[in-house]
Amino acid sequence: MSNYAIETRNLKIAYGKKEVIKGVNFKIPEKIVFALMGPSGCGKSTLLRSFNRLLDLNKDARVSGEALLFGQNIYGENVDVMSVRREIGMVFQYPNPFPHLTIYENIAIGLRLNKIVQGREELDSRIKWALEKASLLDEVEDRLDDYPSALSGGQKQRLVIARVLAMKPKVLLLDEPTANVDPVGTKNIENLLMELKKEYTIVLVTHEPAQASRISDYVGFLYLGELVESGPTARIFENPKHELTDRYVRGILA
Amino acid sequence: MLSFRQIKDKIFVGLVLAGTFAALFPLFHIICTVVIMGLPAILSRGLVFFTGTLSQGGIGPALYGTFMLAFLSSLIGLPVAFLVGLFVYEYPESKLGGFVKSLLQIMLEFPTILVGVFVMSIMVIPMGTYSALAGAFALAIIMIPYVAVYTAEAMHHIPTTYREASFSLGLSRVKSVFHVLVPMAKRGIMTGVLIAIAKVAGETAPLLFTAGGLYETYPQGVTSPVGAIPLLIYTLIQSPSPADHATAWGAALVLLLIFIGVFVPIRMSLKEVKM
Amino acid sequence: MGEILVGKIKELKSDVLDMGKLAVTMLKDAVEALKSQNTQLAETVLDRKTEIARMDEAIEEKALRMIALYHPVSRDMRTIAAALKMITYLTRIGRYAKDIAKTAVLLANEPHLSKLVEIPYMADKVVGMIDDALTAFENEELAPLENFAERDDEIDALYYSIFRESITYMMEDAKNITKCIHYIIIARYLERCGDHACKIAEKVHYMVTGEHIEIK
Numbered sequence: 001m002s003n004y005a006i007e008t009r010n011l012k013i014a015y016g017k018k019e020v021i022k023g024v025n026f027k028i029p030e031k032i033v034f035a036l037m038g039p040s041g042c043g044k045s046t047l048l049r050s051f052n053r054l055l056d057l058n059k060d061a062r063v064s065g066e067a068l069l070f071g072q073n074i075y076g077e078n079v080d081v082m083s084v085r086r087e088i089g090m091v092f093q094y095p096n097p098f099p100h101l102t103i104y105e106n107i108a109i110g111l112r113l114n115k116i117v118q119g120r121e122e123l124d125s126r127i128k129w130a131l132e133k134a135s136l137l138d139e140v141e142d143r144l145d146d147y148p149s150a151l152s153g154g155q156k157q158r159l160v161i162a163r164v165l166a167m168k169p170k171v172l173l174l175d176e177p178t179a180n181v182d183p184v185g186t187k188n189i190e191n192l193l194m195e196l197k198k199e200y201t202i203v204l205v206t207h208e209p210a211q212a213s214r215i216s217d218y219v220g221f222l223y224l225g226e227l228v229e230s231g232p233t234a235r236i237f238e239n240p241k242h243e244l245t246d247r248y249v250r251g252i253l254a
Numbered sequence: 255m256l257s258f259r260q261i262k263d264k265i266f267v268g269l270v271l272a273g274t275f276a277a278l279f280p281l282f283h284i285i286c287t288v289v290i291m292g293l294p295a296i297l298s299r300g301l302v303f304f305t306g307t308l309s310q311g312g313i314g315p316a317l318y319g320t321f322m323l324a325f326l327s328s329l330i331g332l333p334v335a336f337l338v339g340l341f342v343y344e345y346p347e348s349k350l351g352g353f354v355k356s357l358l359q360i361m362l363e364f365p366t367i368l369v370g371v372f373v374m375s376i377m378v379i380p381m382g383t384y385s386a387l388a389g390a391f392a393l394a395i396i397m398i399p400y401v402a403v404y405t406a407e408a409m410h411h412i413p414t415t416y417r418e419a420s421f422s423l424g425l426s427r428v429k430s431v432f433h434v435l436v437p438m439a440k441r442g443i444m445t446g447v448l449i450a451i452a453k454v455a456g457e458t459a460p461l462l463f464t465a466g467g468l469y470e471t472y473p474q475g476v477t478s479p480v481g482a483i484p485l486l487i488y489t490l491i492q493s494p495s496p497a498d499h500a501t502a503w504g505a506a507l508v509l510l511l512i513f514i515g516v517f518v519p520i521r522m523s524l525k526e527v528k529m
Numbered sequence: 530m531g532e533i534l535v536g537k538i539k540e541l542k543s544d545v546l547d548m549g550k551l552a553v554t555m556l557k558d559a560v561e562a563l564k565s566q567n568t569q570l571a572e573t574v575l576d577r578k579t580e581i582a583r584m585d586e587a588i589e590e591k592a593l594r595m596i597a598l599y600h601p602v603s604r605d606m607r608t609i610a611a612a613l614k615m616i617t618y619l620t621r622i623g624r625y626a627k628d629i630a631k632t633a634v635l636l637a638n639e640p641h642l643s644k645l646v647e648i649p650y651m652a653d654k655v656v657g658m659i660d661d662a663l664t665a666f667e668n669e670e671l672a673p674l675e676n677f678a679e680r681d682d683e684i685d686a687l688y689y690s691i692f693r694e695s696i697t698y699m700m701e702d703a704k705n706i707t708k709c710i711h712y713i714i715i716a717r718y719l720e721r722c723g724d725h726a727c728k729i730a731e732k733v734h735y736m737v738t739g740e741h742i743e744i745k
Binding site: 052054057059082083084085086088089090092093094096098099100101109110113114160163164167 | 347413415416417418419420421422423424425426429433434437438440
Binding site: 210213237238240245249250251252 | 606739
């Protein structure tokens with residue numbers, strides 16, 4: 001068992017002939033917030049999607065090298081992709097609770113279809129637990145049968161987090177989770193992440209260095225498909241070693 | 255005093271309105287004519303018009319036949335069409351997927367009478383008789399491209415993010431598609447189904463050589479001939495008798511009502527899904 | 530936003546450099562007034578003391594506002610942090626210049642002993658260090674700071690040498706005591722100014738490299 005939740009070894013990703021991730025190596029320790037930052041189009045989202053093999057959905061995507069989840073290469077042979085995805089929850093840039101399902105059903109669907117819980121009672125309690133964990137229970141307890149369209153952007157995003165937590169993953173991947181959320185919702189989600197990192201390893205993609213500096217313990221700076229620099233957040237923001245990182249965090253990278 | 259710009263503006267608005275009116279006029283004309291001509295026929299004969307045989311002055315067997323054909327063709331066509339639609343959506347880049355997609359486009363435009371001829375050659379001739387089954391089969395073939403294309407389109411309109419969300423919960427492709435995405439596309443798929451049913455309920459050509467026609471008795475079973483309202487109208491209009499013409503107009507009104515009856519309520523009752 | 534901050538930082542740096550130049554000329558003029566027994570020059574140094582205090586306040590306010598509004602990070606943050614500390618040291622240097630100028634007025638009427646011992650020489654050395662520290666700040670380079678530790682040692686040695694020499698004069702003749710005690714105090718001020726030059730150098734080093742060092 002490795003001490004690292006996620007570790008990559010010369011991970012390369014290409015769409016057709018275009019290489020978008022050019023061999024990155026990093027190690028993400030357990031139970032921390034790791035922020036992947038970089039300008040738009042630097043490959044952050046692609047890299048994140050490779051960690052739960054969601055990239056498989058894209059027919060053109062080719063992955064080489066290794067991505068290790070607690071020491072196990074998820075691109076190895078005989079890997080059960082679906083169980084990898086259950087262990088690594090993913091939250092998206094656009095808050096995407098299923099619009100045709102109620103708040104309750106949004107969380108229940110993964111549990112039911114994966115046959116994770118038995119019986120109505122266990123299902124009820126798991127859903128309550130997940131909502132509680134996502135700091136959403138108080139706000140929706142009396143309207144579990146409403147549709148998510150009744151929720152604010154921030155609440156929708158926390159519902160998505162609850163949907164993911166219900167599966168009891170080990171790692172949470174978040175792809176710019178506050179990009180479509182107002183400032184209050186953003187603050188709530190950031191507070192929630194600070195709470196969740198006590199139990200989960202969190203990998204956060206953000207295009208906003210300020211967010212990385214607020215909530216992450218470690219940062220990786222990705223630029224044009226390469227990991228320019230990574231390290232403890234305080235160090236990266238006080239004294240980055242690389243000129244590009246310096247210019248990026250200061251907001252003067254053209 | 256109007257400025258030149260304002261006049262130009264008014265002329266443009268006028269042209270748009272005139273164009274719209276020109277496009278809608280035939281539609282209103284058809285509806286009005288059918289109601290004006292059909293309503294007296296129905297009112298003068300009363301309930302008998304809906305239940306009686308042709309010699310009693312009614313269109314009962316044809317009405318029954320239309321429902322029967324619509325039901326049977328849906329039974330045959332919808333499941334196939336739905337699966338084909340999903341296949342086209344799920345495997346757009348595969349060779350077979352691309353081929354099926356082009357095939358559906360061709361089927362949409364295919365002359366329907368040729369479908370009738372085809373079904374006649376493979377079913378009516380071997381069975382030795384016109385039958386409800388053959389008619390339904392011909393209608394099902396017409397139905398398939400509509401439902402399949404609408405299904406694929408409706409699925410296609412679901413934002414990728416929901417697909418990703420579903421897969422990232424560790425669901426298999428089959429579970430994602432059938433339990434998450436299809437329910438999301440329900441409205442679009444149902445629209446396709448309704449359009450297809452309305453379309454086949456009004457079809458005449460494919461039934462000419464397949465369903466046969468039956469207007470003096472109610473059909474006995476799926477392997478015996480049936481009538482249908484469009485087919486009946488087609489037959490009656492060729493007759494010189496004014497009474498037959500009146501029946502035809504009444505039947506046309508009934509067909510129109512079926513059309514509206516299928517469309518409006520189900521479309522309204524389908525819950526709007528906000529993305 | 531980054532570009533806006535870059536402009537503001539440039540402005541801040543030039544403010545700090547202006548303040549630095551003021552502190553340096555105050556120190557130079559105070560020592561010159563002492564040497565040439567020019568009370569008029571000494572008075573101008575006293576007047577300039579309020580100007581340096583005003584600059585201290587204005588720059589601090591500007592820097593704090595930049596932190597509040599632009600959340601500076603990396604080199605920007607380090608530059609602002611360095612500036613905030615530097616203005617304190619420069620204010621102190623200005624205040625020592627004022628104290629030396631005051632003494633110059635007191636000692637204007639009698640000739641100096643032994644050409645003021647080594648005070649002017651020591652003052653040159655100290656001014657040189659402050660100048661170099663400011664140049665390093667201006668150009669964001671480390672080269673001018675290279676042998677600051679040795680230069681500071683030399684300043685300390687000069688201080689003790691002035692101290693011993695003054696004591697000798699005092700033992701020779703009790704009439705020298707007042708003058709010599711003033712010399713010792715002035716040497717002590719200059720030694721402190723040297724220390725401040727070293728502190729400025731440390732901050733500039735942090736600004737350029739991001740690493741904290743101590744110059745001993």
